Amino acid sequence: MTHTIKLLVVEDSVMTTKIIRHLCLKTGGIDARYASSRAEAISILDSEQNEFFAALVDLNLPDAPDGEVVELCLSRKIPTIVLTGSFSEERRERLLATGIVDYVIKEGRYSYNYALRLVKRLKANEGIKVMIADDSKTARHYLRDLLKRHRYEVVEAENGAEAIRQLMAHTDTRILIADYNMPQIDGFQLTQLLRDKYEKTDLVILGLSGEGQSSLSAKFIKNGANDFLRKPFNQEEFYCRMMNCVETLELVEQLRDSLRRDSATGLWNANHFRELATELLETNEAAEHVKPISIAVFEIDDFDKINADYGRDAADRVLRTVGEIVGEALSRFYACRQMGPTFAAALPGIDAARCVTLFDGIIARVNNHDIEIDGHKLNVALTGGVSDATGLSLDKHLEQAERRLQNARTEGGNYMTAG
Structure with missing residues (x-):
């Protein structure tokens, strides 16, 4: 939002x-x-x-x-x-x-x-966590003040070993600023160790050093650092380097996100939904206390007729409108477009009865949202089914929800059923 x-x-x-x-x-x-x-x-x-x-x-x-x-x-x-x-x-x-x-x-x-x-x-920086690894308290505080001025969230570590422990505790850290000259594990060794676990697009490493070796910057970068600054550095250069690092992270994340999204609706695509929902079900089954999870399958009614009567542009507009309504209503959950007019959703912590109630509201919003096509107001309906049984694979959940969808369609459609 x-x-x-x-x-x-x-x-x-x-x-x-x-x-x-x-x-x-x-x-x-x-x-x-x-x-x-x-x-x-x-x-x-x-x-x-x-x-x-x-x-x-x-x-x-x-x-x-x-x-x-x-x-x-x-x-x-x-x-x-x-x-x-x-x-x-x-x-x-x-x-x-x-x-x-x-x-x-x-x-x-x-x-x-x-x-x-x-x-x-x-x-945007308010949601970005940066870790400073430097054995000098004065240097850490100086960097912290610079970062805070630009609204970054800051975590500090006084050496490389503590930086590794802090990264385990703060798994959402996006940038590490590592000084070269630290006890136990220096910045260069820290970079080598971290690159075994983190890609350069998952954790940005910015090396720092006041040492006089001109080859140190190349050594850092060749072994996994994204960038390097020599102390003492210019404030503006530091901020520019930080901005470039962050914007690169964001561009990569946008690209990754676009590959997971359905272009017609903005919802997750079917492949990424399958990954998310499968992990959700497996994690829940392995937990000490199993919680309800509903899997819903729903379709836009008479979609082929809409396409035949009004054309592809109108059908695309219907898909986009339904995707926006579903995406907003299920923002806490996982929703995807499977193919054509068929959608699916995984709702952790929601049993079938509550899922049906939630979808009643979604269906009402879709029904009441007039889509204007060539001067005509088009009313759209949704029909769906829900499965919330425990111990089922995602495929079995989807099959059960699909059967219930077909039952609801046989009875006239435009509603969600769990039985």
């Missing part, structure tokens, strides 16, 4: 505000409030109780010529991205020392696109 990001924009340039407003609307997912002065910003912050996820602010305003609005947002613990019309090394160092997320030089539309992309990146 996508959450709207609440953004405070403080900018006195009408043209710049107009560009940012347009890009926010185009980008989507951002609810922006606009102020042209520090006084207006204070009024908005007070009236909306500081409920802002981030702020995009001009460094120099008529009533805040020396970055006072930046101090205002930081004092209210709002992640802040600074807009500035000029650049110097002295200004850069001063800005980064304040604890801002980043600064953007006003050089055109791309700059503002980057700023908004960064705002969305901050939101």
